[in-house]
Amino acid sequence: MVAEPGDARAPPRPIVVGGIALAGCAAAAASFGLSLSGDYGRAPYVHATIVGWITLSYVLCGLIAWWRRPESRFGPLMVAAGFAPALSRLAEANAAGLQTIGEGLLLLPPVLFLHVFLAYPTGRLERRLDRSLVAAGYAAVFGLDLVRALLESAGRHGGADFAKNAQRAAIAAIALGALGALVSRRRSSGRPFRRSLEPLVACFALALVGLGVGIVMLALGAPGTDLVRWIAFGLVGTAPVLLLIGHLRAGLARTAVGDFFVDLRSDPEPSELRDALARALRDPSLALVYWLPEFGTYADLNGLKVALPGPGEDRAVTLIDRNGAHVAALLHDPSVADERKLLDAVTAAADIALENGRLHAELRARLEELRGSRARIVEAGHKERQRLERNLHDGAQQRLVALSLELSLIENEVDIDSGAKARLDQARREIAASLDELREIARGIHPAVVTGHGLAVALEQLAARADVPVRLTVEVGDRLPEPVEVAGYYVVSESLTNMNKYAKASAATIEVSQTNGLLLVEVTDDGIGGADTERGTGLRGLADRVEALGGRLRVWSPDGGGTRVQAEIPCA
Numbered sequence: 001m002v003a004e005p006g007d008a009r010a011p012p013r014p015i016v017v018g019g020i021a022l023a024g025c026a027a028a029a030a031s032f033g034l035s036l037s038g039d040y041g042r043a044p045y046v047h048a049t050i051v052g053w054i055t056l057s058y059v060l061c062g063l064i065a066w067w068r069r070p071e072s073r074f075g076p077l078m079v080a081a082g083f084a085p086a087l088s089r090l091a092e093a094n095a096a097g098l099q100t101i102g103e104g105l106l107l108l109p110p111v112l113f114l115h116v117f118l119a120y121p122t123g124r125l126e127r128r129l130d131r132s133l134v135a136a137g138y139a140a141v142f143g144l145d146l147v148r149a150l151l152e153s154a155g156r157h158g159g160a161d162f163a164k165n166a167q168r169a170a171i172a173a174i175a176l177g178a179l180g181a182l183v184s185r186r187r188s189s190g191r192p193f194r195r196s197l198e199p200l201v202a203c204f205a206l207a208l209v210g211l212g213v214g215i216v217m218l219a220l221g222a223p224g225t226d227l228v229r230w231i232a233f234g235l236v237g238t239a240p241v242l243l244l245i246g247h248l249r250a251g252l253a254r255t256a257v258g259d260f261f262v263d264l265r266s267d268p269e270p271s272e273l274r275d276a277l278a279r280a281l282r283d284p285s286l287a288l289v290y291w292l293p294e295f296g297t298y299a300d301l302n303g304l305k306v307a308l309p310g311p312g313e314d315r316a317v318t319l320i321d322r323n324g325a326h327v328a329a330l331l332h333d334p335s336v337a338d339e340r341k342l343l344d345a346v347t348a349a350a351d352i353a354l355e356n357g358r359l360h361a362e363l364r365a366r367l368e369e370l371r372g373s374r375a376r377i378v379e380a381g382h383k384e385r386q387r388l389e390r391n392l393h394d395g396a397q398q399r400l401v402a403l404s405l406e407l408s409l410i411e412n413e414v415d416i417d418s419g420a421k422a423r424l425d426q427a428r429r430e431i432a433a434s435l436d437e438l439r440e441i442a443r444g445i446h447p448a449v450v451t452g453h454g455l456a457v458a459l460e461q462l463a464a465r466a467d468v469p470v471r472l473t474v475e476v477g478d479r480l481p482e483p484v485e486v487a488g489y490y491v492v493s494e495s496l497t498n499m500n501k502y503a504k505a506s507a508a509t510i511e512v513s514q515t516n517g518l519l520l521v522e523v524t525d526d527g528i529g530g531a532d533t534e535r536g537t538g539l540r541g542l543a544d545r546v547e548a549l550g551g552r553l554r555v556w557s558p559d560g561g562g563t564r565v566q567a568e569i570p571c572a
Contacts, residue, residue, distance in 0.1 A: 011070040017063055020079060024059030027086035028052040034089035047233075051085050054109075054237040058082025058116075061240035071340065073123025074116075078240065081112040104145050107171050111137035113236050114178045122334060133178050140170040274301075280346045283333050291326035298329055320347050404431045455485040459510065462492055467500045468507055468525075475513040484571045487545050488512065488521045491553070491567045494542050495523035503527025503563060514571065518551075521567040531557035542567075 012020075035048035059082035066075025088109055090102025114137055118130040125131045144167035151160040278286040289298040289306045298306045308329060309315040316334040320327050330336075336343060407424055450458040456474040463470040479485070492510055499505050505527030513520050531539065542565075543553040551569035 011067050012063075017067060020063060021060065024056060024063075024079075024082060027059070027083055028056040031055045031086045031089045034086075034092040037092045050233045050237060051089065054233060055082050055085050057237050057240040069340070074119060075123070077116055077119060077123050081109070081116050084109040084112045104149070105141070107145075107167060108141050110171055110175060111141050114175055117239075118178055118181060122337075126334075127181070129181050129184075130178075133174055133181060137171060137174045140167055140174065144170065277330065277346060281330075281332065281336050281343065283336050285333055286336075287331040288328060289331065290328045293326075318343060318347065404428050407431075450485050450489050451482060454479055455488055455512070458485075458489050459492055459512065462489075462496060463510060466496050466508065468505055470496075470508045470510060472510045473512065474510075476519070477514060480514070480519060480571045483549060484519055484569050487549055487551070487569055488519055488567065490545060491521045491542055491565065492523055494539065495525075495563075495565045498531060498539070499523075499525045499527060499563070502531070503529075505562070517570060519567075519569040519571045521569070522564065524562065524564045526562045528559070529557045529561045529563055530559050531555055531563045539565075 029052070031054075032048045032052035035051045036044050058078050062075050062078025062080075062082055064075070065072070065078060069075065084105070087105045088102055088107075090098045091106055093099050093102060111134070115125075115134045118134060119125055125134060144163055148160045148163040148167065151157075151163055274286065274288040277288060278284055287300075287306075289300055289308075291297075292299050295305075298308060300306050308317050309331065314334070315331050316337050318330040318332065318337070320329060330343075330347065407428055449461060455476060459472060459474060463472045480488075492512075496508065499508055503525050505525035508523065508525040511520075511522045511524075539553075539555060546553040546567050546569055549569055551567060554566045555563070556566075557563040
């Protein structure tokens with residue numbers, strides 16, 4: 001198993017967890033008390049309770065996240081966000097120094113919550129847009145507050161008020177921008193999120209809207225500001241609870257592994273193994289690919305090459321090794337990596353089944369390579385037959401035609417007796433017969449009529465030359481790819497040749513149609529039957545030609561029951 005960087009961090013020591021928990025409780029109590037002493041509308045207890053709850057929930061849930069997944073930065077980030085409301089409440093303190101600190105950090109909590117939302121679930125800001133928004137938020141908190149403080153110390157209170165309003169407007173705009181970032185992340189993923197994340201993502205989005213609108217309403221002194229702020233703060237305080245639920249669901253890892261072992265006992269097919277892995281890891285978007293050493297690449301079950309996602313992409317990769325050698329890789333939602341123990345347990349349990357799947361993928365890759373190789377061989381043979389047909393047409397046939405004309409000229413220019421004339425006539429007949437034989441050979445090597453006029457015309461010529469009456473039906477629209485037309489032609493040509501030689505038939509039927517991306521060719525006769533694809537090379541060669549194009553050839557030929565040859569050739 002290959003572990004990702006940073007997975008070896010130890011959880012915080014119990015004494016550290018206990019100290020932070022006590023500090024969080026004290027901060028929540030202080031937030032509650034200081035909020036009661038401030039001017040927060042007609043229901044100060046509601047506001048004080050919400051602020052205290054936010055502090056306590058973020059600190060405690062952040063500690064749980066930190067303890068359960070020390071490799072993630074998300075837990076410490078939540079803890080930091082939990083203390084932010086208490087620091088901002090210092091603005092209500094009686095001590096001047098504490099009050100100054102609180103006023104400077106008054107708008108820090110919204111930015112920290114925004115940071116938490118955008119960094120979920122890894123604790124890292126993965127995208128440039130997210131990093132830019134968070135950096136702009138901190139710049140608005142500290143930079144604009146420094147400007148306000150300098151203006152106030154210079155006695156320019158109007159400018160200080162303007163800086164304060166600008167600070168609020170900037171943070172409100174950044175919060176709404178973060179909402180857009182969450183929506184774009186959701187849409188650009190192109191796959192379903194894990195079900196445990198959906199409520200949390202929705203809560204984040206609504207909280208960002210509430211924070212942005214609440215800050216704007218507070219700056220404008222609009223009515224209903226308290227209600228909007230309470231709703232926004234309530235959503236902010238709900239997010240850690242949802243996160244905790246997600247962590248508690250991770251406690252079902254042992255059950256998931258147990259169910260996965262039950263699935264493995266049934267010796268699942270490779271495709272079923274992927275489904276079992278997706279269920280165990282609770283990620284319906286999971287993909288399983290296999291390492292093929294001979295090809296030096298990863299491939300899916302169909303043997304097709306798969307490129308692993310690189311850094312910055314929205315898919316995570318878990319490599320699976322055995323004895324230091326690659327076996328497979330899981331492509332999954334990044335949040336799956338947060339459950340490292342579950343991921344390790346499931347991949348370890350699947351070790352043997354993964355090897356079977358790798359062998360299956362390797363076999364499919366070899367078949368794919370063989371199919372491509374056979375197609376290339378057929379194409380090379382096709383080109384060579386075209387060359388031979390052109391050479392016969394432009395070479396030997398033209399010379400025989402010229403020789404026949406020359407004999408006619410000699411006959412007209414020289415006085416010869418009846419015996420010599422008979423011999424010249426015989427020579428011309430031999431030349432004509434040789435031309436017919438050469439044309440027949442050329443047609444067998446490569447049907448130039450298919451290339452020049454299409455499949456329908458070529459089949460009409462075949463039917464006309466058959467030894468028995470042939471009923472021909474061709475229902476094909478536009479011209480098809482030449483390899484498809486040539487393959488269809490040879491199916492009919494070889495079937496009629498066999499019928500003329502062996503079948504003792506009195507009639508034949510040829511039906512050619514195009515449907516659902518397939519060229520369907522069927523040749524039927526009423527002969528004695530008994531054709532065998534394993535005897536001789538004719539039908540076997542036809543099968544190779546059709547299968548090289550991804551098609552299928554079938555033959556029915558019971559003794560005394562005639563013969564039916566059917567080909568299905570992809571032409572889309």
